[in-house]
Amino acid sequence: xxxxxxxxxxxxxxxxxxxxxxxxxxxxxxxxxxxxxxxxxxxxxxxxxxxxxxxxxxxxxxxxxxxxxxxxxxxxxxxxxxxxxxxxxxxxxxxxxxxxxxxxxxxxxxxxxxxxxxxxxxxxxxxxxxxxxxxxxxxxxxxxxxxxxxxxxxxxxxxxxxxxxxxxxxxxxxxxxxxxxxxxxxxxxxxxxxxxxxxxxxxxxxxxxxxxxxxxxxxxxxxxxxxxxxxxxxxxxxxxxxxxxxxxxxxxxxxxxxxxxxx
Amino acid sequence: xxxxxxxxxxxxxxxxxxxxxxxxxxxxxxxxxxxxxxxxxxxxxxxxxxxxxxxxxxxxxxxxxxxxxxxxxxxxxxxxxxxxxxxxxxxxxxxxxxxxxxxxxxxxxxxxxxxxxxxxxxxxxxxxxxxxxxxxxxxxxxxxxxxxxxxxxxxxxxxxxxxxxxxxxxxxxxxxxxxxxxxxxxxxxxxxxxxxxxxxxxxxxxxxxxxxxxxxxxxxxxxxxxxxxxxxxxxxxxxxxxxxxxxxxxxxxxxxxxxxxxxxxxxxxxxxxxxxxxxxxxxxxxxxxxxxxxxxxxxxxxxxxxxxxxxxxxxxxxxxxxxxxxxxxxxxxxxxxxxxxx
Ligand SMILES: Nc1ncnc2c1ncn2[C@@H]1O[C@H](COP(=O)(O)OP(=O)(O)OP(=O)(O)O)[C@@H](O)[C@H]1O
Ligand SMILES: [Mg+2]
Numbered sequence: 001x002x003x004x005x006x007x008x009x010x011x012x013x014x015x016x017x018x019x020x021x022x023x024x025x026x027x028x029x030x031x032x033x034x035x036x037x038x039x040x041x042x043x044x045x046x047x048x049x050x051x052x053x054x055x056x057x058x059x060x061x062x063x064x065x066x067x068x069x070x071x072x073x074x075x076x077x078x079x080x081x082x083x084x085x086x087x088x089x090x091x092x093x094x095x096x097x098x099x100x101x102x103x104x105x106x107x108x109x110x111x112x113x114x115x116x117x118x119x120x121x122x123x124x125x126x127x128x129x130x131x132x133x134x135x136x137x138x139x140x141x142x143x144x145x146x147x148x149x150x151x152x153x154x155x156x157x158x159x160x161x162x163x164x165x166x167x168x169x170x171x172x173x174x175x176x177x178x179x180x181x182x183x184x185x186x187x188x189x190x191x192x193x194x195x196x197x198x199x200x201x202x203x204x205x206x207x208x209x210x211x212x213x214x215x216x217x218x219x220x221x222x223x224x225x226x227x228x229x230x231x232x233x234x235x236x237x238x239x240x241x242x243x244x245x246x247x248x249x250x251x252x253x254x255x256x257x258x259x260x261x262x263x
Numbered sequence: 264x265x266x267x268x269x270x271x272x273x274x275x276x277x278x279x280x281x282x283x284x285x286x287x288x289x290x291x292x293x294x295x296x297x298x299x300x301x302x303x304x305x306x307x308x309x310x311x312x313x314x315x316x317x318x319x320x321x322x323x324x325x326x327x328x329x330x331x332x333x334x335x336x337x338x339x340x341x342x343x344x345x346x347x348x349x350x351x352x353x354x355x356x357x358x359x360x361x362x363x364x365x366x367x368x369x370x371x372x373x374x375x376x377x378x379x380x381x382x383x384x385x386x387x388x389x390x391x392x393x394x395x396x397x398x399x400x401x402x403x404x405x406x407x408x409x410x411x412x413x414x415x416x417x418x419x420x421x422x423x424x425x426x427x428x429x430x431x432x433x434x435x436x437x438x439x440x441x442x443x444x445x446x447x448x449x450x451x452x453x454x455x456x457x458x459x460x461x462x463x464x465x466x467x468x469x470x471x472x473x474x475x476x477x478x479x480x481x482x483x484x485x486x487x488x489x490x491x492x493x494x495x496x497x498x499x500x501x502x503x504x505x506x507x508x509x510x511x512x513x514x515x516x517x518x519x520x521x522x523x524x525x526x527x528x529x530x531x532x533x534x535x536x537x538x539x540x541x542x543x544x545x546x547x548x549x550x551x552x553x554x555x556x557x558x559x560x561x562x563x564x565x566x567x568x569x570x571x572x573x574x575x576x577x578x579x580x581x582x583x584x585x586x587x588x589x590x591x592x593x594x595x596x597x598x599x600x601x602x603x604x605x
Contacts, residue, residue, distance in 0.1 A: 051463060082465040090463075096456035098591065099449070106446065107453045111465035113446040117474065120445035121438050123269075127445065134446070174465050 010059035019045045021234045032211045034225035041231040043214045052078035087176035089167040097156040105138045108173035181213045197224045298421040305428040308529035311513035313482035319519035321475040322455025324380040327387025329506035335360045335487025340410040353488040360484020368476035394499040406498035424493035518587030539569035
């Protein structure tokens with residue numbers, strides 16, 4: 001099988017700090033891969049390179065162009081990468097706070113609306129129909145995550161856990177083929193976390209997504225991820241099945257320090 | 264079908280409003296002086312609305328809208344003097360200003376941060392200096408005189424101007440409202456809220472900012488274009504930085520991101536400014552006569568007091584209601600309309 005996304009030899013240099021060094025990843029269609037590592041390992045930086053927030057200092061990122069070929073996406077601006085099918089959530093929640101829940105999701109549909117500016121301003125026929133359809137699609141997505149009843153709420157007024165869910169709904173609305181989730185369960189209690197992980201698996205199957213999920217608590221992702229990549233100080237220190245990773249001494253050392261290996 | 268019905272409804276509404284206004288004018292309920300202030304308010308509202316689009320909704324601070332007003336006014340004035348028909352001259356003034364907006368926005372909006380504020384501030388001043396130094400074409404610092412008015416008879420120019428400006432304001436408010444209640448409008452607001460997230464959701468933030476700024480320049484230019492034949496005489500002094508600040512005050516007072524707020528505060532502040540201007544003259548004269556230095560002697564100028572008062576309003580607002588009077592709220596006529604239909 002051909003990878004849907006492949007990153008080769010990615011390097012991200014911030015002045016004197018090499019936040020990510022020689023990062024390689026191949027994501028295959030339908031996979032759910034976990035990207036784990038201690039604080040400051042460089043996980044979010046990898047996401048920022050994959051989505052165009054930062055241009056990699058070195059290396060290339062290729063994406064399946066859905067037409068049988070591949071396209072280089074490194075160097076493209078973020079909105080173009082999103083339109084090609086990679087969308088994400090943010091670790092430090094970045095909702096459009098003063099906008100309503102449904103409007104937040106609608107932003108992700110903007111690139112897909114069939115009407116032009118002139119048609120919108122003059123309220124010509126494509127406008128009303130398209131708006132009604134967008135509303136319906138958004139309502140359906142919100143229902144999956146059980147926040148449909150709060151569609152008219154201001155995003156800032158949602159409880160924390162639901163803000164995290166709204167981030168996911170918004171990313172889904174961009175119609176991605178690859179979904180990147182940056183610590184989607186951060187700040188949730190264990191029960192909420194389990195529910196969320198099940199939900200992620202559900203939408204992955206329903207929308208035929210490939211998911212890359214960041215989490216720094218290793219135990220959380222063991223159950224749901226099919227494959228794990230472990231980062232430490234910007235380097236990939238291990239890669240493989242959850243069971244292999246759990247017993248890998250290098251990984252244990254990275255997480256718990258030198259003593260744990262010998263204990 | 265719905266469109267036809269809406270169009271029919273709108274033109275009927277327009278005709279009725281027009282007839283009512285005509286009656287009010289003929290019966291002198293709206294006297295010449297009131298009409299003049301209302302025209303001024305209409306112009307101010309349009310510029311403030313255009314500023315709200317780029318600064319309030321899109322979140323990109325612009326500080327040179329008096330410059331856009333000037334470009335629209337001078338372009339139309341020059342076209343009118345060259346005997347270009349009124350509708351063409353007005354459209355021309357607005358289009359020239361939009362083009363200028365595009366040319367400024369293209370480099371300035373590529374950069375992150377508040378570059379637009381600095382660039383527009385500079386361009387606003389450059390425009391004024393250019394106007395002063397363009398000699399024959401603009402009339403220099405002496406001003407551009409004898410611009411043909413809306414009516415051939417100068418005595419009825421104000422009523423004629425009102426019947427142009429009022430519908431224009433109405434249409435601009437309606438179209439900008441439509442814009443803001445569409446996907447494009449939501450995308451603009453998302454840029455104000457969080458540029459990184461907006462981009463990550465597929466919004467071309469540079470393109471949208473440029474669109475917003477160009478439309479903003481068009482509307483401000485249109486206001487200037489409508490202003491020229493109303494006032495008949497343009498002087499560069501009227502388009503200085505303080506004028507730009509006046510528009511910022513209208514927007515901030517009404518609420519960054521509220522169209523209704525802009526309309527109300529534009530109306531209110533224009534009347535307030537007019538009251539201050541006329542009364543300040545009276546006050547300064549009475550102060551002068553108190554000191555027995557009436558005619559020919561020294562007269563204390565209290566007109567700048569209005570600037571002080573506006574500054575004070577702004578400071579009080581920042582302390583007690585930083586989101587403006589209406590925040591981002593809107594009053595929607597369609598709400599009542601829908602309610603009535605149910
Ligand atoms: N824009 C930046 N400029 C300079 N240094 C940065 C920048 N972004 C990230 N870093 C640094 O790069 C390193 C990796 O950061 P990153 O946010 O990718 O870690 P992370 O694995 O996501 O950690 P966490 O689990 O805390 O989210 C850190 O040392 C961080 O301080
Ligand atoms: Mg992180």
